[in-house]
Amino acid sequence: MEFFQQLHAATETERQTFLGIPVIQQTLRGVVTLETYRAFLGEAYHHVKHTVPLLMACGGQLPERLNWLRSAVAEYISEEIGHEEWILNDIRATGADAEAVRNGQPGTATELMVSYAYDTVMRNNPAGFFGMVFVLEGTSIALATRAATITRHALGLPSQAFSYLTSHGSLDQAHMQFFAQLMNRVDDVADRRAIVHAAKLFYKLYGDIFRGLPIAKAVEHAV
Numbered sequence: 001m002e003f004f005q006q007l008h009a010a011t012e013t014e015r016q017t018f019l020g021i022p023v024i025q026q027t028l029r030g031v032v033t034l035e036t037y038r039a040f041l042g043e044a045y046h047h048v049k050h051t052v053p054l055l056m057a058c059g060g061q062l063p064e065r066l067n068w069l070r071s072a073v074a075e076y077i078s079e080e081i082g083h084e085e086w087i088l089n090d091i092r093a094t095g096a097d098a099e100a101v102r103n104g105q106p107g108t109a110t111e112l113m114v115s116y117a118y119d120t121v122m123r124n125n126p127a128g129f130f131g132m133v134f135v136l137e138g139t140s141i142a143l144a145t146r147a148a149t150i151t152r153h154a155l156g157l158p159s160q161a162f163s164y165l166t167s168h169g170s171l172d173q174a175h176m177q178f179f180a181q182l183m184n185r186v187d188d189v190a191d192r193r194a195i196v197h198a199a200k201l202f203y204k205l206y207g208d209i210f211r212g213l214p215i216a217k218a219v220e221h222a223v
Contacts, residue, residue, distance in 0.1 A: 003192055004180040007134060010196045014203035018139065021210045027147055030154050034094065037151055039213050041091050044164065046106030047209075049084035050114050052077055054121060054129065061126040065188060069127075072182050076133075079175075086164045093161035109208035116205055120198055127191040130183065131198025135206055137175050140168040 001009075018024075023036065059073040088098040106114070120128040148165035151157070159166075186192055 002184045003186055004183040006192075007183060007196055007199060011134075011199045011203060014200050015138070018203045018207045018210075019142070021207055023210050023213050023215050024143065024147075026215060028143075028150060030150050032151050032154050033214065034155055034157075035214050037155065037157075038091065038094055038096050040210075041087055041094070041164070042101045042104070043107055043110045043209050043213075045084055045087040045091070045101055046104075046110050047114050048087060048164075050117070051080045051083065054117050054132075055080065057118065057121045058126045058129045061121055063126075066127060066186075066191065068185070069182065072178075075178075083164070086167065090161050090164050093158055107209065107212050109205070109212050113202070113205035113209065116201065120194075125191060125194035127186065127188075128194035128198035130179070131195045131200075132202045133179060134183075134195070134199050135202040137168075137179060139206070141176055144168045 026032065027036070055073050055077045059070050059077075062069055062073070088102060091098040091101055105111075117129065117132055120126070120132075144165045148162040151165075152159065152162055183195070186195065
């Protein structure tokens with residue numbers, strides 16, 4: 001079994017736990033509020049704006065044995081620059097104050113996830129950062145396009161309010177194929193262990209962001 005398949009199998013329990021988070025399940029059933037969607041976008045902005053800095057840090061910290069990954073990191077950087085601005089545009093399209101989000105603070109769960117990502121790159125094994133890539137891109141493929149369609153229908157928002165979700169649902173399909181090829185080239189046992197370990201934790205940390213989102217009161221009382 002190639003490493004990408006091993007990574008997928010090793011984190012299946014964490015993935016299913018993530019997918020079972022109430023606000024995710026409610027959204028997929030069409031039970032979503034404007035408050036929830038705006039809160040999601042706000043938290044997304046505060047972690048997505050760190051994607052390029054994290055990739056830059058990761059590229060600089062990679063050891064010689066992983067020098068071949070630097071070109072892939074550079075490719076990711078070129079594709080990820082500016083995505084946080086897409087989110088601000090989506091926030092504006094919902095009628096909310098994007099500048100207040102830009103100048104605001106993330107929730108605790110978002111701050112902890114970002115902090116752990118930097119800690120993984122700078123203190124631990126920088127290869128572990130690819131555990132975060134696996135989680136965020138994998139969940140985008142599984143949920144983004146579907147969630148955007150359902151939320152747009154439920155809230156009656158314009159398509160301009162969903163550029164982040166709709167672009168990542170399709171964009172990350174190609175990214176994940178590229179990512180799988182990269183992971184199958186990772187042959188060091190310690191690097192593989194770091195990636196699996198980080199992926200498991202990122203499912204928890206990313207999930208905590210969703211667990212902190214507001215949900216519809218009627219649904220909340222019904223659970």
